[in-house]
Amino acid sequence: MASTSAPARPHPLQRLNDGEILKAKDILAKSHESGEGLRFRFTYLEEPKREDMVKYLAAEHQDAETTTTLPTLPRMVKFVYDVIKGPGDHILADAVVDIDSGEVVHKQTHPTESQAGYAPFEFGEFQEACSNSDLFKEALKEFELPPNFTITIDPWPYGGLDPDEAIPRYMQGLVFARDASKDSLDANHYAYPLPIIPVMDFNKKELIRIDRLATGGQGDPLEPAAASETPKKLFANSKSAEYVPELLDRPLRTDMKPINITQPDGASFTVEDASLVSWQKWRFRVGFSPREGAVLHDVCYDNRPVFYRMSFSEMTVPYGDPRPPFHRKQAFDFGDGGAGRSANNLGLGCDCLGAIHYFDAWDTDPDGRPTLAKNVVCLHEQDAGIGWKHTNFRTGRAVVTRLRELVVQFIITLANYEYVFAYKLDTSGNVTLETRATGIVSVVSIDEGKTSAYGNVVAPGVLAQNHQHIFAARLDPAVDSYAAGDTAVVLEESHPLPDMDPATNPHGNGYEVRRTPLEAAGFADAEPRLNRVVRLESRSHKNAISGKRTGYKFAPSATQLLLAHPDSTQARRAPFARHHLWVTGHRDGELWAAGEFTNQSRGEVGGVQAMVERGDCTPVVWTVFGLTHNPRVEDWPVMPVEVHQIHIRPADFFTSNPALDVPSTKNDASVLVSSSAPCCDGKGEKPTAQEEPASHKQGAGPDMKPKDIGSGSSNGSGSGGKDKKRLTTLLSGVFGSKKD
Amino acid sequence: MASTSAPARPHPLQRLNDGEILKAKDILAKSHESGEGLRFRFTYLEEPKREDMVKYLAAEHQDAETTTTLPTLPRMVKFVYDVIKGPGDHILADAVVDIDSGEVVHKQTHPTESQAGYAPFEFGEFQEACSNSDLFKEALKEFELPPNFTITIDPWPYGGLDPDEAIPRYMQGLVFARDASKDSLDANHYAYPLPIIPVMDFNKKELIRIDRLATGGQGDPLEPAAASETPKKLFANSKSAEYVPELLDRPLRTDMKPINITQPDGASFTVEDASLVSWQKWRFRVGFSPREGAVLHDVCYDNRPVFYRMSFSEMTVPYGDPRPPFHRKQAFDFGDGGAGRSANNLGLGCDCLGAIHYFDAWDTDPDGRPTLAKNVVCLHEQDAGIGWKHTNFRTGRAVVTRLRELVVQFIITLANYEYVFAYKLDTSGNVTLETRATGIVSVVSIDEGKTSAYGNVVAPGVLAQNHQHIFAARLDPAVDSYAAGDTAVVLEESHPLPDMDPATNPHGNGYEVRRTPLEAAGFADAEPRLNRVVRLESRSHKNAISGKRTGYKFAPSATQLLLAHPDSTQARRAPFARHHLWVTGHRDGELWAAGEFTNQSRGEVGGVQAMVERGDCTPVVWTVFGLTHNPRVEDWPVMPVEVHQIHIRPADFFTSNPALDVPSTKNDASVLVSSSAPCCDGKGEKPTAQEEPASHKQGAGPDMKPKDIGSGSSNGSGSGGKDKKRLTTLLSGVFGSKKD
Structure with missing residues (x-):
């Protein structure tokens, strides 16, 4: 195996390291004009072509002597990134950089129809847009929150565009409130959903719409109800839904004793x-x-x-x-x-x-x-x-x-x-x-007290x-x-x-x-x-x-x-x-x-x-x-x-059970747990000698000795013993050599 | 719970103990005439009627004070057994015995159509019948076994009767040979199947038929080939199929290090x-x-x-x-x-x-x-x-x-x-x-070299x-x-x-x-x-x-x-x-x-x-x-x-996740396994301080600090930390109380 002689360069399938990423980024940056800013979204190892890679693997899987003949495959990085030419003027691109040659071997920009996945920085931009939005502030006026509740918004992908929608870059948010009186940022805000969804346009960097949500139940229309004249009181009967231990509404259970998994000789890998x-x-x-x-x-x-x-x-x-x-x-x-x-x-x-x-x-x-x-x-x-x-x-x-x-x-x-x-x-x-x-x-x-065909009420007001x-x-x-x-x-x-055909399936059991x-x-x-x-x-x-x-x-x-x-x-x-x-x-x-x-x-x-x-x-x-x-x-x-x-x-990959050579070693760390209550009548659990049955006398059957643990085998695999003495005599060597 | 005050008599659902079985057997035996022998096949706890039992359980699940009101339910034993009136004259019966009253509360015999499951003594009878059978000896003459091979027969249920068969009690056997030269009764005989099936009639206590088996492959007829004139040599190219460690054809693997599972504080049950x-x-x-x-x-x-x-x-x-x-x-x-x-x-x-x-x-x-x-x-x-x-x-x-x-x-x-x-x-x-x-x-x-549509060849000559x-x-x-x-x-x-109906499913996503x-x-x-x-x-x-x-x-x-x-x-x-x-x-x-x-x-x-x-x-x-x-x-x-x-x-049995109170305790017995080879280039596995990236300066995104282990929480549940500082500021408290 080639791996024993450490390769001078990373294996072609090795994960990228920081030096490689830095080098590739610099190469890419140089390939762009000085006025262009780059904003990186996804960075991948560009794996070698399969055709080349399998030659490498074939060589690698030969014995150690052939190590020197391993082909040299380029280490390459693929970036998915935005090219920014000015405020609001950016375009999605991807590029592949060959670190060894220092060249950008592929570069491509994408039309607006192709939107890359969200990068974490966009979550921040979305939150800022919400914070700064008068539209959002206005929408919130429809509701009255209990004191000490603070708005928390989960960024979500916008999903598929409707047929009539243009294709800027959107993000939507699911809006919740957190009970700040709990004095923990880990208080669970999901127990307090608000029926609005803000929508942000990333090109404008602002909220462009607040969708109001239907909150009805069985039989109610698909559309949201009209906003009420006076602010709607939310969460009056809500129930907190904490899961972090210090906020839990119930004590932690204390009767779950530890299970330790140890490997005294270390891992086998x-x-x-x-x-x-x-x-x-x-x-x-x-x-x-x-x-x-x-x-x-x-x-x-x-x-x-x-x-x-x-x-x-x-x-x-x-x-x-x-x-x-x-x-x-x-x-x-x-x-x-x-x-x-x-x-x-x-x-x-x-x-x-x-x-x-x-x-x-x-x-x-x-x-x-x-x-x-x-x-x-x-x-x-x-x-x-x-x-x-x-x-x-x-x-x-x-x-x-x-x-x-x-x-x-x-x-x-x-x-x-x-x-x-x-x-x-x-x-x-x-x-x-x-x-x-x-x-x-x-x-x-969901309006309190209602149930819905579209989901389940898991807490008051929560669908x-x-x-x-x-x-x-x-x-x-x-x-x-x-x-x-x-x-x-x-x-x-x-x-x-199909048939019980005498020629092919006379008794109908064939398949x-x-x-x-x-x-x-x-x-x-x-x-x-x-x-x-x-x-x-x-x-x-x-x-x-x-x-x-x-x-x-x-x-x-x-x-x-x-x-x-x-x-x-x-x-x-x-x-x-x-x-x-x-x-x-x-x-x-x-x-x-x-x-x-x-x-x-x-x-x-x-x-x-x-x-x-x-x-x-x-x-x-x-x-x-x-x-x-x-x-x-x-x-x-x-x-x-x-x-x-x-x-x-x-499935017929091996010529026998590949686990046949797994040792049947008894695990000595296992211990017996007795009945924790005394055996009330001495029966059932703790037979004493005089309770053991006599061997039976009648008929041609085998001895029905009490079943015992183990079979006296020395390799620790002796579980499963069954009534055996007479059976052994009866079942072995009916005909042929009686050597044993 | 009633269980803390130990019941004077076994719980109605408790498994039978030996004393109960003995007592019940004696009661049953007395109910039979002295000329009748009994041969026991299956012995069950006859559970109380559900209707009675649930009253007991309802009382049992009340608190301890109500213990004394637990109904008294009879302890009963059900036997399935043969009544033997003479050689070859036996009839299947079952009976239920009330141990408390000493009465047989139910007794019934069954027609020949109803055959009880085999009891172990019948395996012995079957083996004896094979040993004593001239028919079987004659059938074996069709084959020549290698020296030191001994016949071993696995008893099998006879399966469903053919339409034209009478209904005595049958057993069939699958016939194999064991390589006695291995000097172990645990040598695997299944590697050496013989193409005959002896059939025993339990009433006659003898083999009544030896079915010869087809051994062909793809395209061969369903019927067995005619017996050859000279004995057919079997197992010439067979391959042993051992699984007990001392007979194995390969060494046991030695690189599987022990996994110990221990409970230092005992079991939780x-x-x-x-x-x-x-x-x-x-x-x-x-x-x-x-x-x-x-x-x-x-x-x-x-x-x-x-x-x-x-x-x-x-x-x-x-x-x-x-x-x-x-x-x-x-x-x-x-x-x-x-x-x-x-x-x-x-x-x-x-x-x-x-x-x-x-x-x-x-x-x-x-x-x-x-x-x-x-x-x-x-x-x-x-x-x-x-x-x-x-x-x-x-x-x-x-x-x-x-x-x-x-x-x-x-x-x-x-x-x-x-x-x-x-x-x-x-x-x-x-x-x-x-x-x-x-x-x-x-x-x-299966004939060597052939393959079959009815199964897979798993060893030479073995289908x-x-x-x-x-x-x-x-x-x-x-x-x-x-x-x-x-x-x-x-x-x-x-x-x-079914439809993308504007009134019920305008966008087609509803189900x-x-x-x-x-x-x-x-x-x-x-x-x-x-x-x-x-x-x-x-x-x-x-x-x-x-x-x-x-x-x-x-x-x-x-x-x-x-x-x-x-x-x-x-x-x-x-x-x-x-x-x-x-x-x-x-x-x-x-x-x-x-x-x-x-x-x-x-x-x-x-x-x-x-x-x-x-x-x-x-x-x-x-x-x-x-x-x-x-x-x-x-x-x-x-x-x-x-x-x-x-x-x-x-499914809506509980009012929240029933495991919410399971502690998120860190298991201290777990240990870290480092790379077993030195980190060749200092990259990828062991970043040093200077390799850690500076926080970025551009844009509205959050700090992209290196991800760290844990979050400083004290309950040991701190895994999963993600880039967080700036996000925390951005995402919490957009509106409402800023208490935290």
Whole structure:
């Protein structure tokens, strides 16, 4: 492996460091005229072309002697930024800078239709615009707040433009009030929504409109009621919704005793070269982008490639409340905000337990200077229960091993909401993509005492609107070969046989497995009734045992797809959310299920639909899954996690269970917990000797001795013993050699 | 709570103890004539009538003063047994004995059509019949085994009878050979299947037939080839398939460092009265039956009932190989064998980690004497990742809590196969039903070099046949009320609105939630495209916040249903496996999805289909899920677990997130793992002071300070800090009181 001799320059897939960003920024700045200001939005590692990179990887995966033959690939930075020629005169651009050559190898400006995701500085601009707005002050006069309540505004993407809207750059805000008498900036303002939405025009840098919101319930019209003559008293009967411990309305529970997870001999993984992770025959690189968060590169098992690249690509969160302007509540949390840039700085002993390694990433400030995003990805092992077990019922010998997972996790905060994303690789050769939704559900005002068809009342006057979360993960497969197109995509289904035909299915129990190769770009949906699975199969390698192609497989999740009307703006912006599986051709840098520029889009540009229409099919696989979230009262004020997993499993990739060599070592740290109350009658829990039954005397059956723990095996795997002595005699060696 | 004053007699739902079984057996024996022998098959606690029991529970859940008013309910034992009047003359019976009154309160004999599940003594009888069979010896002459191979036969249920078969009691056997030269009874015989199936008649106590098996591949006929003139050499190119560590063909991995899970302050749960478990506001009793394994009774949260009873009721494992006699490979592992009686004796540090409590159960030997089933259920807590999290992006303050689960687990072995069943209750108020499939897949012979449409070649000459596992769990709900019928079952679905109607859905984003109460007994299927969920709702209690009925909900798993032809015997035996959800009326003792007597059944008697036809609807809810298992090579020789979960979640049961009071305590046992290789270039991982960026000077954006760990909060929940200083100023207090 080349990694033992430290490379003189960063690995081509290594995350950018601060020096590289600075150098690239300077190169880019020099390429612009002196009168032009640059405002940086997103900074990416521009990954090498796949075609070049796989040559590098092929060489890298040879033994150490070949290290010197590794191709030299340029280190490149991609910037998405504004070119500012004067007040209000700016244009969106992107550029790719080759750090080695010092050249800008690509530069492009974009029309107004293409709006980049919001950068944090814009949240500040939006707040200033609200502070300075007479329009907003005027709108607030409609309401009377209790004393000590202070207005707090959550910036939100504006969503898709209405057909008649022009295309400046907008932002909308959800308006709340915070009870300042609690003397904490962490008092939860979401308990106090106000029924107005300010809209800002970034070109004018001011609020241009305040949308008044309907607050009615069942049977009320879609439009907001006319403003009353006198200020409307808000929050008279509201209920605070605190979640920070010192503000909580109830004592913390004290009966939850600590669970400690320790690794006395340390972690089983190693991290080399700041990104190369090796663990239990798995090996991959951890990348990070401001849009995707953690990305896995070059995922190999036992030096055999499985995936060239795995990432969470996009998500859309459309709201189902039909009352305007709520149709504009549709976030694309990757494209509009940036999942990577929203990543939390993780804390030891908080976000995961055990022996943890953290990865940092470098982002940029608006001037293009590097800013450190500390601890944005964590890596740890965890026990995941029984991995495999078998008890030989004749001898009572049980062998049981644990399943262990390696977790690459990052967590993002998008205003009120949180998502926990994880890649889990395990000792059985599986890769699991996990998403947990948590945080605070998005709420709006509802007249007290009313209920709504559009959501659930989670607190007095607070309506949590029905919505969906639909995610797309992008899989660039490389099953046993990096070569483009060397992995085939096949749908496999199990079908009943139509007839009880004496020639083919005489007793009606037969079923058949059908295969449909997907050779053209296209989409498909989950079909659990047919047990539809997607197989990613090597065109060049076969399993020596079964004779089938080596492969990995997964079942697309049969979750609800986008509910919005196909002609709606919500649907036109997110075609990816209308099918569970997309298979497309590969193009370098084409990573976005809904296209690069989702912000304020009216329809998808350059997403999976466009890729399918283009027609080439290398293939790249996109798996779409979601969660229709009609909130429960339990989701308030912070929602318990809702977990979704996709299990990607080897399918004739190995010639036997890859976890067969996992030791069945007994864990000596486990302890017995006795009944905490005395055994009242000496029965049931604590049999004494005289209570043990005599062995039975009748019939041809085996001895029915009390079942015992363990089987006397010496490797600690002795659980599962069953009545055995006589059975052993009876069941072994009926015929043939009686050697044992 | 009544439990603090120890009851003088076992709780009505307490598992039977040995003294009770002995007493009941003696009472039953006396009720029979002296010439009649009794052979015991299954021994159950006969639970009190639900109607009586709920009165008891209502009283029990009052405060301690009311203890004395607890009704006295009889302790009763149900036996399923054979009455033997002479050699070959036996009849199946069941009886219920009241231990207190000393009376047999029910006794019934059954016609030959009703065959009880196999008892372990029958496995011995079957082996003896094989040993003594000239027919079997003759059949073996068709084959020549390598030296030192010894025949080993796995007893199997006979499956459904063919239309033309009489109804004696049968058993079939799958025949393998074990390599005795390995000098271990744990050498894996499944690698060496022989293509014959002996069939035994239990009335005659002898083999009546040896079925020869087809061993062909693609394109070969369904019928077995004619026997060759000379003995066929078997296993010449076979490959051993060992899994016990000392026989393994590869070294055990040595790089998997221990993960210890410790609870320095002990477990958070208590077990009183040998069965009453209290943990984190949950409270329930652990029962155990020889057929169901662990059963949960009276599942309450914060003294509010949720379920009267939860159990795994049945499973069927039909094989899809149409070649006779493989259509008879269809096990009902609860009805034909008994999941409880097949339960493993669990081992500390093997089957679960941490602080473990074990439950024992008493079974009976064929003479009706109690036999101890030790450690058949384990109970422990585990960490399940992040439970809920929110980061206030203005202040950087993050509050993150862990999700903790309490696991009630049992594991069953059925010849080659294993299942791990678990009930998981957690701090978010969820109940998860988990099933893990593992063990050794069922295999048959295939001619070397051939492949098959009916399964996968997992080793040379070894075909793992395609099959399904379809499970039914039984839920007897008691949401906020024990009263029969007080819980309503409602299907809830999310539907797109058909039109972009200006009056109802002007922008097309609206969707509606539809409710369909299930007031009549019936069935339904999973519909993930409609986000179909089953709500179990109280008819008597409403949520004070939302105004909706208090409830719990789950999404029926959209797994493939039974593939066998509707007219096949396989399908007629298991109507439950043809729909995902059944809602039926409650009858005491009616616990079996496929009816009480599944063994050799031709069709369901008394299962969910019969209950639906009967029409009453109290209701009891049955959720059906499964796994179509077309084996992978990776499933050999022992299959990595395939996990299935059903999540039953509160839905407006609580008035806020029930885990809000879970402390966000930092876990101090977690440790940092540094890069194990030196940081080659000082970049990326270890920024030094001078590498940190200056704060930017331009524009209206906030300070882009390096992200830091934690936010200085004192409760250990300080992860997730984000750029905050300037944002705090900007975002807080735009209007209103500026107190903070």
